[in-house]
Amino acid sequence: MTVRITLRYFDGCPNWTTARERLNEAVRAVGLADRVSIDLERVETEEDAERLRFRGSPTVLIEGVDPFASDDAPFGLSCRVYRTEAGLEGSPSVTQLREALTGSRPGVPA
Secondary structure, rough: EEEEEEEEOOOOOOOHHHHHHHHHHHHHHOOOOHEEEEEEOOOHHHHHHHOOOOOOOOOOEEEOEEEOOOOOOOOOOOEOOOOEEOOOOOOHHHHHHHHOOOOOOOOOOO
């Protein structure tokens, strides 16, 4: 079975490239490299962002689900910020992505 991952981004935010690198590292770390399909999806307009419920760049969807979603985050073409074990960053950490890929709840330190 192939795990379908989508990395949504918009051109005005450079953090999606870091997310792509970390996602590739996490996929390899959990042994899914041969069973994962990673699609890049560029969001181009505010209308697309609303329609897709895009909470900012980068957004990682695993089987269509955003494991890092916050219900109060607005939709739109903005750079997204993640709370990681190293503080606020523009991408989920490799650890958080590994946890999301293995079905664990993405961990955020207290």
